Amino acid sequence: MMELDATGWSKQDHIVLAVSTGIDSMCLLHLLLNEYQHTYSKLTCIHVNHGLRQASIEEEAFFKTYCEEHQIEYFIKRLDLSETVEAGNSIQNVSRQYRYDWFDSIMKQLGANVLLTAHHQDDQIETIFYRLFTGRFTRSHLGIAYTSQRSSYQLIRPMLDISKAAIKSYQNQYNIPFFEDVSNHKNVYVRNDIRNRIIPAVMDNQQLDVAHLLKLKSWHDQELATLRKSAHHFIKEAVQVSEKQDKIVIPRGRFNRLTDNMKVHVLDQLFEKTTLSKTISDKMYQTWFNQISNQKSQFTIDITDKWIIQIAYDTLIIMANTEMNDVNSTQVIEVPHTYRFGDYEIEIQPDFPLNQFPLTIRQRQNGDRFLLNGYAGKHKKVSRLLIDKKIDAIERNRLPVVINAEGKIIAVGQLFMNKDYKHYINIRNIGDE
Numbered sequence: 001m002m003e004l005d006a007t008g009w010s011k012q013d014h015i016v017l018a019v020s021t022g023i024d025s026m027c028l029l030h031l032l033l034n035e036y037q038h039t040y041s042k043l044t045c046i047h048v049n050h051g052l053r054q055a056s057i058e059e060e061a062f063f064k065t066y067c068e069e070h071q072i073e074y075f076i077k078r079l080d081l082s083e084t085v086e087a088g089n090s091i092q093n094v095s096r097q098y099r100y101d102w103f104d105s106i107m108k109q110l111g112a113n114v115l116l117t118a119h120h121q122d123d124q125i126e127t128i129f130y131r132l133f134t135g136r137f138t139r140s141h142l143g144i145a146y147t148s149q150r151s152s153y154q155l156i157r158p159m160l161d162i163s164k165a166a167i168k169s170y171q172n173q174y175n176i177p178f179f180e181d182v183s184n185h186k187n188v189y190v191r192n193d194i195r196n197r198i199i200p201a202v203m204d205n206q207q208l209d210v211a212h213l214l215k216l217k218s219w220h221d222q223e224l225a226t227l228r229k230s231a232h233h234f235i236k237e238a239v240q241v242s243e244k245q246d247k248i249v250i251p252r253g254r255f256n257r258l259t260d261n262m263k264v265h266v267l268d269q270l271f272e273k274t275t276l277s278k279t280i281s282d283k284m285y286q287t288w289f290n291q292i293s294n295q296k297s298q299f300t301i302d303i304t305d306k307w308i309i310q311i312a313y314d315t316l317i318i319m320a321n322t323e324m325n326d327v328n329s330t331q332v333i334e335v336p337h338t339y340r341f342g343d344y345e346i347e348i349q350p351d352f353p354l355n356q357f358p359l360t361i362r363q364r365q366n367g368d369r370f371l372l373n374g375y376a377g378k379h380k381k382v383s384r385l386l387i388d389k390k391i392d393a394i395e396r397n398r399l400p401v402v403i404n405a406e407g408k409i410i411a412v413g414q415l416f417m418n419k420d421y422k423h424y425i426n427i428r429n430i431g432d433e
Helices: 023-034 055-069 082-087 091-110 121-133 164-174 190-203 212-238 252-256 260-271 282-292 382-388
Strands: 014-018 042-049 073-078 114-116 147-149 154-156 247-251 298-302 307-312 315-320 330-333 338-341 344-348 359-362 369-371 379-381 401-403 409-412 425-429
Touching: 014 023, 014 091, 023 042, 023 164, 042 055, 042 091, 055 073, 073 091, 121 190, 121 212, 212 260, 247 252, 247 260, 252 282, 252 315, 260 282, 282 298, 282 307, 330 338, 369 382, 369 409, 379 382, 382 409, 409 425
Parallel strands: 014 042, 014 114, 042 073, 114 154
Antiparallel strands: 147 154, 247 315, 298 307, 307 315, 330 359, 338 344, 344 425, 359 401, 369 379, 401 409
């Protein structure tokens, strides 16, 4: 008897089996009916007719008859992929999406909590091979997982440790009926080419064994888990995330000292905290890393139209790309009160000297200068202050500049306050709270 990995469900579970009518799923169904019938409370079978081959009609009829003869509850979904075929799009990708959309729907309808598929060890090896040679392994597991969490159920693959040869032997032993999909022999699909041509060629060499890929998967997945854990630790220790999760501050130097793989996982985990829906490619990440590691002190990297990376001296900031349209460019203040200027709150105390009104609050302008505290008659440019304080380009345009009735600058955000007004004005950046 073939041994399934049945650890993913219990006697109380309603399990659903996706049946293609191929040898793999039919053998799995036979096992569930005859050897593992005590491991679940109810079994339902589902079948998708993709409508792409003449045999699809026969397969659907065979599936229906088999289920009725064995008194199994069943459901069938017919797909219309004609538009996909006419458009020349990938049938495999589109059909898989449609298929799993229906799986999600039918599982919810049934109230079932476990869906089984018949992926086996040879499928695992093909997947590892495919991901290795297409470069799709740096940010995800190398092969197929035993279990995957879907919207409302667990997707379980109990045959991942069983070889195709063992399945064929089991089918022959019990004379299990099945349909063979002739399209599996066409090497126009990459996976078919791996299965039918490349792997047999490797196995023809006595010094090579594709089973070593399974050992590689085990090692890779352990290293991936370690990498993800280390990235999480770096974020917890070194990164600041605003309460609204619209601003993430990372020490640029510490980030640059990470390995590229670690940088990828740090950013992947941070982007998950935001509303950013775009997946960043490895190639794009590498372009960013090269920019972030250069000597330029200030620049901006566009992620999307709503998100940017702002490089400001020793800081890397991931932030929402908000403009100054939430800032009233000029406010004239006539009475003591608390006022809002963008992300800043400006509190004017009740005892503020009346002869200094009206106050003007605005953004900085070219040529702005203020009188230095403790230096009689000595002025400093606002632009120089911003450079000395290493204020990034975006924040420079958000800082409130407060001007008294005489036209003198008495405050620049939280960076400067004229000593004569320290007891009368309080400025806070509430955008960081």
